[in-house]
Amino acid sequence: MITDNRSRKDSIIPATIFLVLYAIWAMLVASGNQFIYQFDQNIIELICNNNPVNIKFATTFTVLGNTSVITIETIILCIVLIIFKKYAYMFFTAGTMIAANGYNWISKHAIARHRPFVHHLVEAHGYSFPSGHSVGSATLFGILIILTILLIKNKPLKVVLCIVWVCFPLLIGYTRIFDHVHYPSDVLGGFLEGITFLLIGYSFLYHYYLEN
Template sequence: MSNTTHAKKDTIVPATIFLALYTIWAILVSSGNQIIHKFDQAVIGIICNTNPANIKFATTFTNLGNTSVIVLETIILFIILVVFKKYAYAFFTAGTMIAANGYNWVIKHAIARHRPYVHHLVAAHGYSFPSGHSVGSATLFGILIVLTILMVKNRAGKTILCIIWACFPLLIGYTRIFTHVHYPSDVLGGFLEGITFVLIGYSILYHYYLKE
């Protein structure tokens, strides 16, 4: 057990807050509330354009959030953690990813929101809310942020890595809106869901492994 355990805190309170925010957001989306409509239109107006360079970036970078890529990255991370005998961290990674993506599948089919009725710049299938790319990337890179905080001792290195990890889901979420395959509210919902599961997963890790 790390000798810095005393500096670690439980995340059940922020997890509860994010769960409440996500639940409210999902209810607003499923009910077709005007708040969601106005939010979507405002963000689309800011993000979307026809700049060729932006289109090339968005249609390429969005592939980093594909389910197959996220699953492969998760498996590699899990194997690395097992090899270095970080078993609790490995099962935190796998359990959190499985729970987040499994729950996302259930919610997608429960709400059954259709994707935007405009030309999609990349292929997309299934229902729209929450964005699977956003859930997967927010969960995976959220896990990487947690692992970085727990395992990297150098403060500067820790900060730089956390910033890099945080940029990936933000950019992937941006590409899902830009390519017209998701509404902004889908992406935000995905972020809220992913962060919620990371915080819940860490709370379990804290109580069963990190807590003194």
């Protein structure tokens, strides 16, 4: 394993970059910046439509990002990791998910942004920024990407699985905008936050387990 100090420092750099990006994005949203308004309008005009097929897909697929569903998936993943005695990976998974979703709750109430004032295609409660579906899915499927890279030996299978894991949060984020329950900036903010905690969690996993 790599043990030099340079490698130790480099492993935290991406997490720091995403943390700064998220902080800047959150401040722009909280201040009602004109750039955020224009960003949201442009994406909404590009994505939203009245196509019945798209509506059916968006209102159905978005359920996969519900807090209850993400929680159940996380618990199942942790149980599987325990069964295979991958305890460090289990703590990485559980700790990262708890931290990301806990901070999401704090951010929502600190910024207190209201949801779009249009008809919602699915039921949604609470504040809008950042999107909880986006935070949860980006974090969980990001964890699955890391676990796949670290634990799966078959390279073609590894590539296929990573592509699948990437698609899930992107599609869930898309449905939140299409269903009119989140602004695009909420979804992007959720992705930035989720990736930030994913990288922080991986940094702990690397320094305290993989590196030793």
